[in-house]
Amino acid sequence: MHEFDLSNACWRKSSHSNGEGGDCVEVADGIPGLVPVRDSKNPTGPVLVIGATAWVGFLTALND
Numbered sequence: 001m002h003e004f005d006l007s008n009a010c011w012r013k014s015s016h017s018n019g020e021g022g023d024c025v026e027v028a029d030g031i032p033g034l035v036p037v038r039d040s041k042n043p044t045g046p047v048l049v050i051g052a053t054a055w056v057g058f059l060t061a062l063n064d
Helices: 052-063
Strands: 010-013 025-029 034-039 048-051
Touching: 034 052, 048 052
Parallel strands: none
Antiparallel strands: 010 025, 025 034, 034 048
């Protein structure tokens, strides 16, 4: 298991998140080859770090 320093990560909410405290996912940009993902309702909680290729595949599957 690898640990990543995400203390300076720039997080952004999904464009599908609503402003009513619903299902909110945030991703961090600027980490080459990786996409950190977290629950915006729990910003100090666990983070999934997904390979960029797998993330693209995941988003493609969601859109299909």
